[in-house]
Amino acid sequence: MTRYYFWLATRSLRRNPVLTALMVAAIALGIGAAMTALTVLRGMSSNPMAHREDRVYRPQVDNWSANQPYDEQGNPPNLMTYQDSMALHNARKARRQAAMFPNFLAVEPANPEVKPFLATVLFTHGDFFPMFDVPFLFGGGWDRQSDDNNARVVVISRAMNDRLFGGADSVGRRLRMQGEDYIVSGVLDAWQPQPRFYEISSGAFADVEDVFVPFGIGIEKELTSSANNNCFSDPGAGYQAWLASDCIWMAFWVELEGAADAARYKDFLDAYVQEQKARGRFPRPLNNRVNTVAEWLAQQRVVGRDAQTQTWLAFAFLIVCLINTVGLLLAKFMARAPEIGLRRAVGASRKQVFAQFLTESGVIGIAGAALGLLLTWLGLIGLRALYGDTATGRMAELDAGMTAIVVLAAIGASLLAGLFPTWRACQVTPALQLKSN
Structure with a gap:
């Protein structure tokens, strides 16, 4: 069933490539900014001993x-x-x-x-x-x-x-x-x-x-x-x-x-x-x-308040991106109300509809993770080019741990953003949709 949901998700996303690209870009930009700032902050706040x-x-x-x-x-x-x-x-x-x-x-x-x-x-x-x-x-x-x-x-x-x-x-x-x-x-x-x-x-x-x-x-x-x-x-x-x-x-x-x-x-x-x-x-x-x-x-407050503030601002930007993604997903899912009503009428349960649309949010997250990882990598390259062989430049390294965090954060963020739109989609009343059609 999961494989079928993935097929439905990719098919749905291909129907409206512009809207899909906007959602993926929103998540990727937020993830890229937040993870770049977090990588540097993590390096600054590490304990070498x-x-x-x-x-x-x-x-x-x-x-x-x-x-x-x-x-x-x-x-x-x-x-x-x-x-x-x-x-x-x-x-x-x-x-x-x-x-x-x-x-x-x-x-x-x-x-x-x-x-x-x-x-x-x-x-x-x-x-x-x-x-x-x-x-x-x-x-x-x-x-x-x-x-x-x-x-x-x-x-x-x-x-x-x-x-x-x-x-x-x-x-x-x-x-x-x-x-x-x-x-x-x-x-x-x-x-x-x-x-x-x-x-x-x-x-x-x-x-x-x-x-x-x-x-x-x-x-x-x-x-x-x-x-x-x-x-x-x-x-x-x-x-x-x-x-x-x-x-x-x-x-x-x-x-x-x-x-x-x-x-x-x-x-x-x-x-x-x-x-x-x-x-x-x-x-x-x-x-x-x-x-x-x-x-x-x-x-000694080795990690300055500026670095901490920049990281909080980056995560605030991520939240703004997620809110935008919520709006886009809500518009997309509610536009498919007739399809949802038909699926419910032929026997699909709310749980199955919920799984289908949450899977679609996860697919967006996977795409956002890939693009976000690329943006994080480019951001760190930019920091290394700006600061050269200095402490800040050396801290701008994306290790395996941070790569995993980027991927999980992007997928988690997209699933979080998809919860409310998915729940709203599940509230569609089949009878009303069938009657209107």
């Missing part, structure tokens, strides 16, 4: 001014001071811990054909790489001893390796930056976590840094963060005064053994802050946090 959600945590301590909270929501500062980062790092209360801050260093390529250039650099500890499960193409990170000795070792990105060493295994080779030679200990494989959760102060959707350098070298060179450096009071003159100040400019992450260990680490943070209060610091009430990556991204 979902597989380590119970292991990786972002601690926060509230060292801000007694006169005002850090933000309107009462959250602690999103970064830490140097002295707090070092105190927590040196306490070794976590399985792994890493402080970090970004800056730039001038790279002086050995190849004279490659001009010197500024590279984005993240100064961090060696625990960064195993803690975040960073993949390596060649080599690996550095050990704790290299951290302690400020060893001149670096990890470089795959793009940097391609640029400087032609993509070859560069482990053990020299990289000269600002007059100093560094030994390459590792080359990252393709790794572009989006959002870039570990250091969002310089852009949640920025590219991964070109070079990773031991944390102490940045302090040795008296560098500060190239992103955010926030103070609520005058830090004083000179770099040492800056390090001793309550200015926040460092990210700090830890690896723990799960929720119970995170609770113990929270107790450690509270004890640390209480100790600092006795020394005249941390004037605000206890407000320490130990966030999972998901909690951290939510707190």
Whole structure:
């Protein structure tokens, strides 16, 4: 019977190709707009560390001014001071811990054909790489001893390796930056976590840094963060005064053994802050946090309101398209009232009529899904062409999951749109239609 209903549906749709095309186009346009926006929003709101959600945590301590909270929501500062980062790092209360801050260093390529250039650099500890499960193409990170000795070792990105060493295994080779030679200990494989959760102060959707350098070298060179450096009071003159100040400019992450260990680490943070209060610091009430990556991204509102608004507007457009489709289906089905009356008169039940016309709505949905999938694909191609090899461009990818969502959404939307017209068609009274004919 289902096969027969499909035959009736295609035959009916071929009778009025213009009306059919309008309904298919309405559904496809709505689906294309909504799914394009949803694909980008899904990429922006993803959690790159979902597989380590119970292991990786972002601690926060509230060292801000007694006169005002850090933000309107009462959250602690999103970064830490140097002295707090070092105190927590040196306490070794976590399985792994890493402080970090970004800056730039001038790279002086050995190849004279490659001009010197500024590279984005993240100064961090060696625990960064195993803690975040960073993949390596060649080599690996550095050990704790290299951290302690400020060893001149670096990890470089795959793009940097391609640029400087032609993509070859560069482990053990020299990289000269600002007059100093560094030994390459590792080359990252393709790794572009989006959002870039570990250091969002310089852009949640920025590219991964070109070079990773031991944390102490940045302090040795008296560098500060190239992103955010926030103070609520005058830090004083000179770099040492800056390090001793309550200015926040460092990210700090830890690896723990799960929720119970995170609770113990929270107790450690509270004890640390209480100790600092006795020394005249941390004037605000206890407000320490130990966030999972998901909690951290939510707190920092990585997905902007503009992206969310655009997605809601796209779905509002889909609703408008569905309302138009409802009107077109209602007009089409009610124009076939004599046919419905005749079918009912020769024995077709309301249930059978309902199944026939809902099948017709489903066929429209299948056609709308195919065209909507094409429009979604074209929309994402347009975004990639507009944004290029940026975070937004890379997020504009239609994977298998989103393809299935597009198809199911289009068919579901058409069936939803067909419910009322189909119900109205089933209310046709056979006797009245036969009498009028």
